[in-house]
Amino acid sequence: MSSLLLGVVLIAYFISAVLYLANLHVKHSRYALFGAVFAAAGFVVHTVRVIVVHAGGNTPFSTAPEALVLVAWAIVLLYLIILWRYRLPAVGALEMPLAVICILLAASVAKQQFASGVISSGWLKVHIVAIILSMAAFAVAFCCAVFYLVQNKLLKSKRLSGMFRRLPPLELIDGLAHNLVAIAFPLLTLGIITAVIGVHAGLLRTETSPVKIAASAVTWATYALYLFSHGVLQWRGRRAHYVLIAGAVAVAVTTALHGFK
């Protein structure tokens, strides 16, 4: 049942992604509208699936693949919120493919349990949910950064036809990326703190290695740098978005180190 639902979700997201990518290139079309319809429909089925899995007695994030599927769910949720609040369909051209990739990755990695079956522990739940949500928000912030850099490049080189008109305005996308990181960063911090306390207090039984700890620290530090330069130093522009992309790479590396062998 759940894998059938996941298949439906994957197809819906995939169609939505294709439509959004086409929307960047085709003028005056309804692709964005249909893209949104498929994204929303997929999201509804996805939500049903999360509930079904949960009702079946499994915590929806007890295994690495399930956690990835949940990341995809959170990415699409964030996308729909962005669409509603900011009216920026262009962002879907990166977010939806990202959601598709998450689900495909989930299907291809081994179904290993996190932290040897102590998922019922409250600590671990808080830890994983916080990390999943922060990952989704960082992923969306990454999309924003890519769009910012592309739009910046187009504006600088004065190539103002085609895609240029369908990409979001610089300041808007800059603000959106900042808001996302501002939400995700406390969640990441919470995730790390729960992990540290959990391991030390013996609530979490999981392997720790210096590499894992270093990767987490680098991720945290990258986003801390971004927030500090943006908020305190008031720095704007291209370099801040390079930091965001570096952060996304750090997130990907850390995830790979933690979740999968």
Add this chain to the structure above:
Amino acid sequence: MHLVVIGLNHTTAPIDVRERLSVPESGLADALSRLKMCGCVTECCILSTCNRTEMYAVTESRDDDAVLIDFLSALTGVPKADFTDHLYTRSGHKAVDHLFRVSAGLDSMMLGEPQILGQVKSAYCVAGDCSCTGAVLNNLFQQALAVGKRARTETDIAKGAFSVGYAAVELANSIFGDLYGRRILIVGAGKMSENTAKRIISNGAGSVTVANRTFERARKLAEELGGVAVGFDALDQALIDADIVISSTGATEPIITRQTMAKLMRVRHERPVFLIDIAVPRDIEPEVGELDNVFLYNIDDLQDLVEQSVRERQKEIEKVELIIEQETRKFTAWLKTLEVVPLIRLLRERFDSIRDGEWEKYRGRLNHLNDRDRETVQALLQSVINKISHHPMVRIKDYANTHDGYGKMDVVRELFGVEITEEMEEAPEASAPEGAEKE
């Protein structure tokens, strides 16, 4: 009955002829009332903008076109010989097509420009206010406005930049999202910068600062735009505060150099700035554009953007023409119901269908009659219909020769509930009197 447009525009007449023939808005109502008094004119509307002067009229016949031309000459005081060569005359469905093209912006000097729709609307309103429009022109102008809107919403004919000012607004939007609360700095109080600034301000920008070498001129422009004036000595601070800078001084050397801007950007915390250099020679060193978060566009860049939008809009012409064709067909089909021969045919069909319908309804109850009696009943029905329709039919034929025939036909159409049929919509060519063109 004859629907006609006579006029000239930027493609047929040079500016001096257009200037002399333009009808000022204040004199429009008076002109229309005088035109209506010509006798042969039932409905009329004058569309006069800087690029065109056109008279739309419903008259008795094609012979009245000369009256319209005489009127235009008398109204503007320009001898006929001076402008008749520049005139075009279109009638019937070609007149309809023409107005639809005008309102869609296809006939404008700047393809797809938005002002024309408002101008068509106000011309129609003025004509309506002095009771110069009737069944035909009311419907025609309302349709034209609808076509103009359809063209602009369903196609990209009105997208993109129409002038340097528009291009600047579009770019500013791509950088800042919206212009609300953005601070504008105008360097050099020239006419060009004033126009561009006005365009940006009208799109919602916030405060305005004007910096000029002579303070007095800065103050004057600032007053006009509702901003503050500063001297050139305060330029650096103004550059730090501004989001959008419009520069057009007469300086021969660049007044904003890469070095200064790089320094100022650090003070600005790299906050993006949009620099518009419309001066020739340039006020801002081109190298300034290499700095991060500085978006520098000069007059050529903006001009390119305008031309590029024009090219993109040109690709939309076909789509708009499709809409116009569709709507013209619909309108001419309606107009056709106001022509004598088709109207009579439609009325006959209507009466016949009533006769047949009633016969079908009562036939069952007349089964006891023999064939001869049934034929008598049918003849009776036909006779009643003939008697009732005879007088209206004769009158309708008379209407064809009166100048307000269209209006009366419309009443007939309404009274008898004659509607446009599919078949008529499909054959617009035959419906309208062939349009005469003279250019």
